[in-house]
Amino acid sequence: MGHLWRFYKGVFRIIMARYLQYRTETVIWLVQLVIRPVLFLVVWSAAARTTGGQLSGYTPSDIAAYFIIGMVVHHLVVAWPMLGWEERVKMGTLSYLLLRPVDVIHRDIGENITFKSLTLVVIASTAIALWFAFDASLRVNPASIALAIPAILLGAVLFFVVAWTLAMAVFYTTQIDAMNTAFFFAMLLFSGQIAPLALMPPAIQTVAPWLPFWWYIGFPIEVILNHFTPIQVLQGLGAQLVWIGVVGVVMRAVYRRGLHNYTAVGI
Amino acid sequence: MRYLRLFRLFVRLGVMGEMAYRANFFIHAFECLISLATGLSVLWIIFSRTPTIHGWTWDELLAVLGLYFLGFGLIAGVVGPSIKQFMTDVWDGTLDFLLIKPANHLFLATVRKILIWHIVEIALGATLVTVSLYRLGERIGLEQASMFVILLVAGGVLLYAFWICLGTLAFWTTRLENVLLVFYNMYEAGRWPVGVYPSWLRYSLTFIVPVAFAVTMPAEAILGRLTWPVVLGSVALAIPNLLFARWFFGVGIRHYSGASA
Numbered sequence: 130m131g132h133l134w135r136f137y138k139g140v141f142r143i144i145m146a147r148y149l150q151y152r153t154e155t156v157i158w159l160v161q162l163v164i165r166p167v168l169f170l171v172v173w174s175a176a177a178r179t180t181g182g183q184l185s186g187y188t189p190s191d192i193a194a195y196f197i198i199g200m201v202v203h204h205l206v207v208a209w210p211m212l213g214w215e216e217r218v219k220m221g222t223l224s225y226l227l228l229r230p231v232d233v234i235h236r237d238i239g240e241n242i243t244f245k246s247l248t249l250v251v252i253a254s255t256a257i258a259l260w261f262a263f264d265a266s267l268r269v270n271p272a273s274i275a276l277a278i279p280a281i282l283l284g285a286v287l288f289f290v291v292a293w294t295l296a297m298a299v300f301y302t303t304q305i306d307a308m309n310t311a312f313f314f315a316m317l318l319f320s321g322q323i324a325p326l327a328l329m330p331p332a333i334q335t336v337a338p339w340l341p342f343w344w345y346i347g348f349p350i351e352v353i354l355n356h357f358t359p360i361q362v363l364q365g366l367g368a369q370l371v372w373i374g375v376v377g378v379v380m381r382a383v384y385r386r387g388l389h390n391y392t393a394v395g396i
Numbered sequence: 397m398r399y400l401r402l403f404r405l406f407v408r409l410g411v412m413g414e415m416a417y418r419a420n421f422f423i424h425a426f427e428c429l430i431s432l433a434t435g436l437s438v439l440w441i442i443f444s445r446t447p448t449i450h451g452w453t454w455d456e457l458l459a460v461l462g463l464y465f466l467g468f469g470l471i472a473g474v475v476g477p478s479i480k481q482f483m484t485d486v487w488d489g490t491l492d493f494l495l496i497k498p499a500n501h502l503f504l505a506t507v508r509k510i511l512i513w514h515i516v517e518i519a520l521g522a523t524l525v526t527v528s529l530y531r532l533g534e535r536i537g538l539e540q541a542s543m544f545v546i547l548l549v550a551g552g553v554l555l556y557a558f559w560i561c562l563g564t565l566a567f568w569t570t571r572l573e574n575v576l577l578v579f580y581n582m583y584e585a586g587r588w589p590v591g592v593y594p595s596w597l598r599y600s601l602t603f604i605v606p607v608a609f610a611v612t613m614p615a616e617a618i619l620g621r622l623t624w625p626v627v628l629g630s631v632a633l634a635i636p637n638l639l640f641a642r643w644f645f646g647v648g649i650r651h652y653s654g655a656s657a
Binding site for chain 2: 164171185262318323329
């Protein structure tokens with residue numbers, strides 16, 4: 130365990146140095162992260178005002194709270210291991226990583242944690258600014274905030290295993306862009322990024338709980354918003370764990386098979 | 397005429413470049429279809445809860461979405477990649493090759509590199525606009541149609557001028573490629589009529605990044621929501637902007653020292 134801890138500390142230092150070197154990239158990334166929730170927030174608020182001030186109990190202030198918290202949750206949960214993997218396999222740099230005594234996944238996990246903790250300050254201050262700009266409101270309940278912590282953590286783990294599993298396709302094809310696009314499209318529809326589940330058409334409301342997407346974005350947001358009883362939250366955390374278990378097993382299997390399939394040129 | 401021929405040549409070069417990677421074309425076409433599906437599903441989801449958004453109906457927003465795609469296809473397919481190439485040339489010193497060609501430099505710099513698969517977006521955008529106009533049919537008179545065309549051209553000119561200025565900045569600074577990405581992200585906001593945004597965002601989308609002129613205003617024109625003073629006003633804004641961009645580009649070129657000189 131000790132050597133793994135040292136490894137993580139090393140990754141943290143390397144990645145931090147890299148991000149501090151390219152500070153403008155952070156601005157780009159911030160604009161990308163902010164623009165979509167702001168658009169949905171604005172449009173749904175406009176819709177709520179047209180229909181008499183609220184939609185299924187959501188006032189414009191509630192909608193603002195949902196999307197601003199959603200932006201932070203999205204930031205904490207979503208990662209892009211697919212991009213890194215494409216380069217690793219195409220360029221063969223994976224070979225060096227495989228030679229190391231620590232599994233590749235630890236590097237990805239470390240990189241992720243570093244990036245998120247570094248940018249959390251930026252994203253939190255942006256969220257606070259938006260909170261006032263759009264007059265969001267939230268009835269804070271300490272219990273729901275406390276329960277949100279495991280919900281977000283499990284959400285992040287669930288997204289990570291899902292994304293890693295998808296990234297393994299790079300061992301079989303060099304064109305993974307189309308697959309990523311399709312994945313993020315499905316995710317947009319079912320994850321609660323477009324709207325809280327209560328505002329979605331009935332068809333999506335029925336399907337979403339049976340897919341993994343909503344469990345790592347919509348569920349943590351609504352836990353923070355105090356929409357569930359403690360029992361419901363525990364059931365939800367259970368659902369997240371089941372998904373992590375199922376996808377985790379698949380991930381291990383495709384990772385092993387993928388590595389067998391991997392051939393590096395020039396070694 | 398000569399420039400039309402040159403443009404056709406660039407298109408042909410784009411097609412030839414793409415033919416070498418045919419699978420690539422289909423993947424990008426697929427991505428365009430997904431982004432259309434995204435736009436339509438979002439509209440469908442929101443309109444399942446409300447009859448109008450800020451006074452816009454489903455059919456009207458279809459026109460906005462269509463114009464958004466049309467504009468995006470033209471920028472990401474022609475002007476964007478050309479300007480990006482232009483910036484790289486300035487930094488590498490390979491702009492010399494462009495400058496010795498016997499044609500207008502501004503023209504070469506802004507249309508010479510064409511990513512052909514964006515034709516899918518342009519086609520989808522045009523289809524959406526057509527469908528929307530067909531469904532709104534009886535409401536559209538000759539006056540609105542002419543306002544629409546005028547605003548479309550004026551909005552296009554403003555965006556074009558904006559991109560020329562962005563590209564020209566490459567003569568003085570190297571930290572710009574990211575600015576192009578920021579533009580593409582800001583352009584996302586064009587999916588919705590700018591009227592729905594709070595005023596600070598609306599003004600930046602109108603006067604800093606001219607998305608409102610290119611997308612929202614032509615849509616408003618065809619729906620008969622604009623008056624002639626506004627239409628003429630945007631023309632009055634577009635012409636000096638283009639002249640300024642041209643002048644600024646010239647200043648930049650004179651500032652360029654070249655790789656071998």
